[in-house]
């Protein structure tokens with residue numbers, strides 16, 4: 001019998017609402033600190049196009065680090081395996097903005113989803129694109145099936161003004177020769193990509209290519225190859241939640257990615273994507289309610305990649 005995902009989502013959503021909303025909205029990007037901390041949205045979209053949402057599922061929020069997945073997909077498809085000479089694919093076991101491993105690793109970031117890795121990806125975008133910002137927006141429009149997607153210039157500027165750690169990382173990697181452009185240009189692009197806004201509905205749709213072997217459902221074009229989709233999903237599973245990646249895999253059992261805007265996207269290959277948004281973060285920088293919701297969701301569906 002086909003599972004009733006709508007019923008499971010409604011039930012889990014109602015249950016999580018009755019529980020305490022723990023954690024903290026991040027204040028290191030002042031513009032993000034003023035988001036209503038009790039916002040809570042969920043959206044599920046499967047490969048047939050069936051979609052179901054709960055709560056604030058249509059309200060746009062700052063996707064932050066979730067945009068690292070779009071940037072990686074774009075760069076990996078263009079560069080191929082050569083990419084891995086500049087960024088590794090190992091879990092870091094450290095916070096998203098940690099600098100600690102860069103010296104021992106000679107300026108090669110552990111993976112593309114920690115900040116150091118995403119900054120290298122931005123540097124590559126600056127090398128290979130004429131207009132990286134517009135090309136990334138066009139890529140996200142294509143995978144999300146949207147006419148327009150925007151940067152939030154206020155959020156980007158707010159992060160730029162507080163980018164001391166990202167600046168330190170970029171300069172440090174440049175000293176090893178792993179950043180080619182000017183650090184300011186790399187950080188500007190990075191902060192703009194973090195500032196992209198999507199709703200849970202848009203997010204759950206925009207990740208379907210990764211649940212569908214690299215192809216947007218209903219279209220013939222591969223955004224990325226089957227093999228690359230498999231590899232990105234593998235990195236999502238092992239590195240998508242920084243030093244909480246093991247915990248997410250253990251509790252939820254799906255590849256996924258979080259952002260400090262409070263969003264989490266998770267996907268069940270060959271089946272569906274599910275996006276959750278709740279701004280209060282746990283001590284590892286992942287959405288407190290997002291983690292709880294997805295843990296309960298995969299418990300009730302009894303489905304995971306394991």
Ligand code: DON
Nearest residue numbers: 064065096194258259260285
């Ligand atoms: O680099 C930063 O600090 C943020 N703009 C993005 C970090 C992020 O979303 C990490 N998430 N968990």
